[in-house]
Amino acid sequence: MSSSEDTLSDLQELTRSERRAGFVERGNRLYQAPTITSPYPLPVDTPENERLTILHNVLTELRANTFGPVADVLSPQEGQSKSVVDLACGIGEWVMEMAREYPHVTFHGLDVVSIATREPEANVYFEIHDIGDQTRFSDASVDLVHARSVFMTVRDYNVVVQEAARILKPGGLFLSGEWGPFVSFTPDVPEIEGENPDVHVPGLYRFYQAIRTACKDKLGIVTEGIFTIKPVWSRIPEWLESTGAFKDITPHHLYVPIGDWSPDPTYNRLGNFNRTAMVKFIESARDFLLSSGMTEAEFEDMYTQATVEINHNRTGIPGVRSIYYMVEARKT
Numbered sequence: 001m002s003s004s005e006d007t008l009s010d011l012q013e014l015t016r017s018e019r020r021a022g023f024v025e026r027g028n029r030l031y032q033a034p035t036i037t038s039p040y041p042l043p044v045d046t047p048e049n050e051r052l053t054i055l056h057n058v059l060t061e062l063r064a065n066t067f068g069p070v071a072d073v074l075s076p077q078e079g080q081s082k083s084v085v086d087l088a089c090g091i092g093e094w095v096m097e098m099a100r101e102y103p104h105v106t107f108h109g110l111d112v113v114s115i116a117t118r119e120p121e122a123n124v125y126f127e128i129h130d131i132g133d134q135t136r137f138s139d140a141s142v143d144l145v146h147a148r149s150v151f152m153t154v155r156d157y158n159v160v161v162q163e164a165a166r167i168l169k170p171g172g173l174f175l176s177g178e179w180g181p182f183v184s185f186t187p188d189v190p191e192i193e194g195e196n197p198d199v200h201v202p203g204l205y206r207f208y209q210a211i212r213t214a215c216k217d218k219l220g221i222v223t224e225g226i227f228t229i230k231p232v233w234s235r236i237p238e239w240l241e242s243t244g245a246f247k248d249i250t251p252h253h254l255y256v257p258i259g260d261w262s263p264d265p266t267y268n269r270l271g272n273f274n275r276t277a278m279v280k281f282i283e284s285a286r287d288f289l290l291s292s293g294m295t296e297a298e299f300e301d302m303y304t305q306a307t308v309e310i311n312h313n314r315t316g317i318p319g320v321r322s323i324y325y326m327v328e329a330r331k332t
């Protein structure tokens, strides 16, 4: 194979029953079918997609959906076709926005279930693929690989790193974005600087602890170093480094308030959205946590405590925020 387009013609439109076969209903939520081997534990239904849309919009406003030399890497070049692969693309908002911005580039969104729009832009292809397996793209054929919020989709994130290293062209760009699986306090609110989430937001703290434990014990996801508060950076840069296939590995991070406590009008508004996303996240994780050993009573107690914290004095607890980690790296 010589280009990423070579196997595109092998793809077939899913039939209605094939699309349906990708899902199973539990409680009143939809999950990936048990035939799918991905460890992913969260629902793939409308309420969960609403949460992901909120987060997508927050990141768009913070200009965190693209970073690094994207414009440079995707700029038109005589005699060269350009392509982008989005791993675990979900409903495909990132892909669709990028496809409108870069109409000369071909975008491929991969996910284990068929939740992306069936009427994409002309330069977009959505396909069913488990990113735990090698993709159909040939070596050194892709200009940009994007992977956002994919942590629970594979047991070992190195699979993602290795595949990006294989399919990226020399000079190609890898972009990763992951929400830190814990809450932190902002240093911008001096009176609570250095405060511990376990003391001041015990409900949220308990929730994230439970998620981390369940990821490790139930799903067998490698969590060491990723799901810890320190060091500040996750291990993604280290793993990229260890392949020897990347250069200019640059981590960034940003904070988003949980609640509308921020004096900054933008962060105040985004914090309000993030509050909604946070409640939806806890609700989406219900089945996962119950099936990992938490009792109904423990879940309800944690949920009540976390929502009280999120809505404390209508604003949420001042200073409490989520952290979003980004990494950019160029293929050597």
Ligand SMILES: C[S@@+](CC[C@H](N)C(=O)[O-])C[C@H]1O[C@@H](n2cnc3c(N)ncnc32)[C@H](O)[C@@H]1O
Residues within 6 Å of the ligand: 032, 038, 039, 040, 044, 052, 053, 056, 087, 088, 089, 090, 091, 110, 111, 112, 113, 129, 130, 131, 132, 147, 148, 149, 150, 152, 153, 154
């Ligand atoms: C948290 S969502 C992130 C979606 C999107 N990247 C975003 O940022 O909005 C995780 C997505 O990964 C998909 N997924 C789970 N396991 C997968 C796998 N092994 N391969 C491909 N997609 C997977 C799920 O169906 C879901 O759409």
